[in-house]
Structure formats: C-alpha cells, structure tokens
Amino acid sequence: MSASTVSRTPAPRPARPTGRRPAWLRGRRPAGRPDARPAVRVRRQLPTSPWLFAAPGLLVTAAFVLYPFLSTVVNAFTDRRTLVPGRFVGLANFRELLHDDMFWIGLRNSVLYIAGVVPALVILPLLLALLVQKNIPGIAFFRSAFYTPVVASIVVVGLIWVWLLDERGLVNSLLETIGLGRVGFLSDQWLLLISAMTVTVWKGLGYYMIVYLAALANVPRELHEAAAVDGAGAVRRFLTVTVPAVRSTMVLVAALSSVAAFKVFSEVYLMAGPSGGPAGEDTTLVMLVQRTGTGLSGRVGYASAISLVVFVVTVVLMLLVLRADRKEDA
Amino acid sequence: MSTTADTPAAKPAAPARKPRLTDEHGRRIPVWELVLRYALLLAVLALTVGPFLWQLSTSLKGPTEDIFSSPPKFLPGHPTLHNYARVSDTIPVWDYALNSLKVAAANVVTNCVGSALAGYALARLRYRGRGAATLVFVLAMLVPAEGIIIAQFTTMRELGLNNTLVGVVLPGSVAALNVLLMRNAFRNLPYEVEEAAYVDGADVWQRFCRIALPSVKGTLAVVAIFAFMGAWDDFLWPLIVLSDPSKFTLTIGLNYLHGTFAGDERLVAAGTVIAVAPLIALFACLQRFFFRGVGEGAVKG
Numbered sequence: 001m002s003a004s005t006v007s008r009t010p011a012p013r014p015a016r017p018t019g020r021r022p023a024w025l026r027g028r029r030p031a032g033r034p035d036a037r038p039a040v041r042v043r044r045q046l047p048t049s050p051w052l053f054a055a056p057g058l059l060v061t062a063a064f065v066l067y068p069f070l071s072t073v074v075n076a077f078t079d080r081r082t083l084v085p086g087r088f089v090g091l092a093n094f095r096e097l098l099h100d101d102m103f104w105i106g107l108r109n110s111v112l113y114i115a116g117v118v119p120a121l122v123i124l125p126l127l128l129a130l131l132v133q134k135n136i137p138g139i140a141f142f143r144s145a146f147y148t149p150v151v152a153s154i155v156v157v158g159l160i161w162v163w164l165l166d167e168r169g170l171v172n173s174l175l176e177t178i179g180l181g182r183v184g185f186l187s188d189q190w191l192l193l194i195s196a197m198t199v200t201v202w203k204g205l206g207y208y209m210i211v212y213l214a215a216l217a218n219v220p221r222e223l224h225e226a227a228a229v230d231g232a233g234a235v236r237r238f239l240t241v242t243v244p245a246v247r248s249t250m251v252l253v254a255a256l257s258s259v260a261a262f263k264v265f266s267e268v269y270l271m272a273g274p275s276g277g278p279a280g281e282d283t284t285l286v287m288l289v290q291r292t293g294t295g296l297s298g299r300v301g302y303a304s305a306i307s308l309v310v311f312v313v314t315v316v317l318m319l320l321v322l323r324a325d326r327k328e329d330a
Numbered sequence: 331m332s333t334t335a336d337t338p339a340a341k342p343a344a345p346a347r348k349p350r351l352t353d354e355h356g357r358r359i360p361v362w363e364l365v366l367r368y369a370l371l372l373a374v375l376a377l378t379v380g381p382f383l384w385q386l387s388t389s390l391k392g393p394t395e396d397i398f399s400s401p402p403k404f405l406p407g408h409p410t411l412h413n414y415a416r417v418s419d420t421i422p423v424w425d426y427a428l429n430s431l432k433v434a435a436a437n438v439v440t441n442c443v444g445s446a447l448a449g450y451a452l453a454r455l456r457y458r459g460r461g462a463a464t465l466v467f468v469l470a471m472l473v474p475a476e477g478i479i480i481a482q483f484t485t486m487r488e489l490g491l492n493n494t495l496v497g498v499v500l501p502g503s504v505a506a507l508n509v510l511l512m513r514n515a516f517r518n519l520p521y522e523v524e525e526a527a528y529v530d531g532a533d534v535w536q537r538f539c540r541i542a543l544p545s546v547k548g549t550l551a552v553v554a555i556f557a558f559m560g561a562w563d564d565f566l567w568p569l570i571v572l573s574d575p576s577k578f579t580l581t582i583g584l585n586y587l588h589g590t591f592a593g594d595e596r597l598v599a600a601g602t603v604i605a606v607a608p609l610i611a612l613f614a615c616l617q618r619f620f621f622r623g624v625g626e627g628a629v630k631g
Contacts, residue, residue: 058448061466064501131371151612151620156605202377210621214624314474
C-alpha cells in the first residue's frame with residue numbers, strides 16, 4: 001500500500017532525464033536508438049498512471065496477504081485474544097508450544113500426512129497418465145471422468161466419503177457381502193487418518209495426472225523406440241526412459257503435494273469432526289490453528305505462533321525438495 | 331456404480347472388432363493390450379466416478395427404502411426427488427446456493443479485472459517501482475493462506491467485515507497467482523501490434539482494452555474458471571469468517587447439515603448433489619480451460 005503512494009510522484013514522466021525511451025511500451029530496440037516519434041510522445045503524457053492499473057491488485061495483496069502476514073509474525077509474540085489487545089510476551093507462546101500435547105499431536109499428524117500422501121501422489125498419477133496417454137477411442141471421456149473429483153468441493157468429497165466409509169455405508173456393505181467383517185474406518189484414530197489420506201489422494205489424482213500428461217508429451221519418442229529395440233520390456237522402459245524424463249515433474253509434484261499435505265484441514269475436519277476425532281488425536285496443525293484462534297475467545301497470539309510454525313515448515317519443505325532436485329542434477 | 335459400468339462397457343468390444351487400431355506412430359496396438367487398457371480404465375472409472383453416482387443414488391432413494399442393505403442396492407427402487415424438497419425444509423439450501431453464487435461471481439469479476447489490470451501494468455507499462463510491484467505479488471504467492479488465516483480474520487474484524495459475504499470475497503479477490511498468470515500472458519504477446527497502435531495514437535487504455543485484452547482471452551478464461559471454482563469450493567475461510575447461519579455459503583451449510591442431521595444420509599446426499607452439480611456441468615462445458623489452467627498453475631506454483 002505504501003509503495004503505491006510513494007511512487008505516485010514519478011508518474012508524470014516527461015521530466016525524466018534518463019534519455020531512455022519514455023514510452024509506455026517496453027521497447028525491444030537497442031537502447032541507444034533515439035525515439036523516432038516525438039510528436040506522438042507528447043500525446044502520450046495523459047494522466048493515466050501505471051499505478052492506477054496495478055492499484056487494485058496491490059491494495060488487495062497488501063491489505064489481505066502482506067499485512068496479515070506481518071501481523072501474524074507480530075502477534076506470535078503477544079498474548080492477543082480476539083477481543084483483548086495483546087501485550088508483548090516474548091517467546092512465551094513458543095515455550096508453551098513445546099509443552100502443548102495438542103501441538104505435538106498436530107505436528108505428528110501433519111508430518112504423517114506428508115509421509116502417507118506424497119509418495120502416492122507422485123507415483124499413482126504418473127501411472128494413470130500413462131494409462132490415458134495413448135489415443136484410443138473414448139480416451140477423452142476417461143480423462144475428463146478421472147478429473148471430476150478435482151472439480152468437486154472438498155466438502156462434497158469429504159461428505160461422500162464419510163457416507164461411503166460409514167459403519168453401515170457402501171464399503172462396509174461390500175466387505176460384509178464378500179465375507180469380511182465391517183470395519184470402523186471413522187471410529188479408530190489411525191484408520192481415520194488413513195481414510196482421510198485416501199480421500200486426499202483420490203481427490204488429487206486427476207490434477208496431477210494432467211500435470212504428468214503435459215510432461216509425458218515432451219518425452220522424445222525415439223528414446224522409447226531405442227530402448228524397445230534394445231529389448232527393454234515395458235517395466236524396464238518405464239524405469240529407464242519415462243521416470244528420468246519426467247523426474248523434474250515428479251519433484252514439482254512432490255513439492256506441491258507435500259506443502260498441501262502438511263496444511264491439510266478440510267478432509268480431516270469433515271471426517272473426524274471439528275474436535276479431531278477420538279480425544280482430538282486426529283487434529284492437524286491447521287485444525288489446531290482454526291480451533292485455537294477463532295471465535296470470541298480465540299487466542300490470536302498463540303494461534304499465530306502455531307501459524308508461524310506452519311509457515312516455516314512449509315518454506316523448509318519447499319527448499320528441501322528443491323535442493324534434492326539440484327543434488328540429483330549434479 | 332453399475333450405471334457407470336454399463337455405458338462405456340460397450341467400448342472395449344468395438345476396437346477389438348477393428349484390429350487396425352494404431353497408436354500415434356502407426357504401429358498396431360495388440361488386442362490384448364487394448365483389452366487390458368480398457369479394463370484398467372473402467373476400474374479407475376468405477377473408483378473415481380462411482381462415489382458420485384452412489385451419492386446421487388442415495389439422494390434419490392425414498393424414506394422407506396433401505397439404504398444400508400448388504401449386499402448394497404446400487405439403483406434406487408423408486409427414484410424420488412423427495413429428499414431435495416426435504417433438504418430445503420431443513421436448511422435454506424437455495425439461499426446458501428445463492429450466497430455461493432454471489433461470492434463466486436464476485437470473485438470472478440474482481441479477479442479478472444484486478445489481475446488483468448495489474449498483469450498489464452507489470453508486463454507492458456514502464457515506471458519506477460515495477461520490479462518492486464512484481465516482487466509484492468511473487469512474495470504474496472509464496473505466503474500460505476492457511477498460515478495467515480487468523481490474521482486475515484482479525485483484519486476483517488477490524489474492518490467490520492467479518493460475517494459478511496464481502497468479507498468472504500475480499501482476501502482472494504485479486505489472487506497474486508492470477509496476476510502473475512496474466513503478466514506472463516501479456517508478456518508473450520508480440521510487441522508489434524501494440525506499437526502500431528501506439529504510433530496511431532491509441533492511449534494506454536485503448537491499447538489495453540482493444541488490443542492486449544482480446545489477445546489473452548484464453549488465460550482470462552482460465553482465471554475466471556479457477557476463480558469461480560475456488561470460491562464455490564472454498565471451505566476453511568468462509569468457515570472462519572461466517573458465523574451467522576443466514577449468511578452461510580453452500581459448503582458451510584453442508585458442513586452444518588452434516589453436523590446437525592448426521593443421521594439422515596439421504597438429506598446430506600441431496601445437499602452434496604446440489605453443491606457439486608453446477609461445477610460438474612461447468613466442467614463438462616469448459617474442460618479444455620480446466621486442463622489448461624492445471625498446466626499454467628502448476629508451472630507457476
């Protein structure tokens with residue numbers, strides 16, 4: 001926000017003595033070439049500031065992303081509550097975190113979520129992309145159908161699966177029909193977490209399938225043919241040709257899905273309930289943020305401290321994945 | 331699920347009868363491979379679309395029909411729309427749908443206008459501070475929404491906009507990702523046309539509206555679709571900012587319905603069908619923009 005007010009001044013630009021082309025267009029000509037259109041240039045100095053173009057975007061971003069980010073950082077060191085302005089408390093929130101069982105449960109579940117979801121989301125969509133890559137009749141229909149879960153709201157998806165995995169739901173009916181007993185998918189702490197991971201993977205498959213399809217289109221056909229001539233079977237070709245060719249996409253998918261998995265909220269919230277399942281054992285970090293920081297008695301300061309942990313872990317995850325990528329390159 | 335299997339099941343037979351089917355390099359695909367491929371495709375189809383159809387089937391089952399039977403009954407014996415009438419007696423589901431529509435429509439307009447303008451400023455206009463402005467959007471894109479949601483909530487309270495639909499729309503009204511997408515789209519346009527217009531005396535607004543904007547319609551459509559989908563599907567933020575049940579959006583209303591009337595699966599099923607149907611229709615009509623958006627978004631992210 002401040003940027004736009006400060007920089008409004010240089011907007012009437014004729015006075016700029018830089019000697020460079022003052023045109024609105026970013027020129028691609030050699031810099032030394034004098035502007036060939038002095039007459040038009042005079043007409044160009046209309047009071048339309050470029051900042052007017054950027055202003056809506058900058059205002060929204062500054063007010064609802066950057067300012068909240070800064071205030072999250074500040075609030076994390078205060079005891080602010082929803083209705084009570086905070087005082088500076090130093091590291092007290094973070095010290096409290098260390099002794100807060102719920103925080104460790106949340107951290108554990110969010111990390112487990114990465115471990116459970118990311119490998120599946122890196123590998124399964126790649127296999128799916130290979131399945132729908134070949135142009136056989138009706139393939140466009142299958143591609144679209146596989147994408148449908150991506151389009152649906154996570155709330156819809158969550159509720160569909162709550163019903164499917166219900167004690168008396170479809171999955172248990174089928175299990176009973178084939179002679180296996182009913183399973184309490186949504187009542188056991190660990191089964192619940194695994195069920196939620198399954199839902200996340202199910203909803204993400206189509207999205208990453210499309211990402212992989214784009215990458216597969218760029219794999220040179222000759223590589224496959226050469227490998228086939230050398231007598232490599234389908235599995236061998238997959239491992240020696242396809243995987244190396246789409247490796248950077250796999251890293252991208254790993255990065256995107258691990259960040260998303262760590263911040264999981266809706267699936268677990270819908271399947272385990274707002275309090276996070278039996279004794280809150282299925283709470284994730286973002287659920288804890290939501291539960292702690294909202295409402296009239298919300299502990300904004302403490303929730304901000306947890307948010308900051310979420311933020312730092314997210315950044316570290318991105319860096320780790322990107323570094324892994326670079327190392328493999330070397 | 332049986333309904334899914336029925337329609338495309340006819341397909342594997344057809345190519346098997348035409349053994350001339352070839353891949354993109356003119357090689358024949360062996361019949362056994364085709365059969366295997368279609369078998370796998372149908373299995374995945376059952377897994378991805380089946381749950382939606384099961385939900386639809388549940389929503390059409392009457393109050394006397396057993397929805398818990400084992401083995402399960404995939405098709406409703408006497409299909410009825412009774413549950414859809416009941417769900418609107420239980421929660422104001424059509425009001426919620428209208429709220430969702432308002433939020434989604436507003437999100438589309440603000441994102442299209444805001445990101446096109448800002449994207450043009452970042453890509454084509456020349457001014458001091460452009461690098462800084464770009465940096466603002468790049469940084470904003472890196473901040474995880476979940477990490478600042480509490481501060482966004484307190485910001486909304488400070489502005490007196492919590493518990494309003496305006497408050498639901500505002501934080502995502504000009505998403506940084508969209509601004510950068512539009513910037514890239516504008517940057518990829520050739521300069522010559524705009525330069526010609528410049529020589530002809532077109533001012534910056536004319537160049538923006540008449541020349542640049544029509545050339546990036548595709549990206550603009552992607553922004554619009556993802557803005558609509560994002561707002562329609564969003565859950566965490568409306569859950570935090572809305573507390574008054576009369577202002578709920580569909581997703582929050584469904585969560586409420588599920589929490590309050592958890593016993594009645596037919597009702598919840600009808601509610602979820604209402605929530606998902608518009609998006610599936612939209613997707614069916616505009617698929618290529620959805621797929622294109624995945625490509626651009628993933629490369630960006």
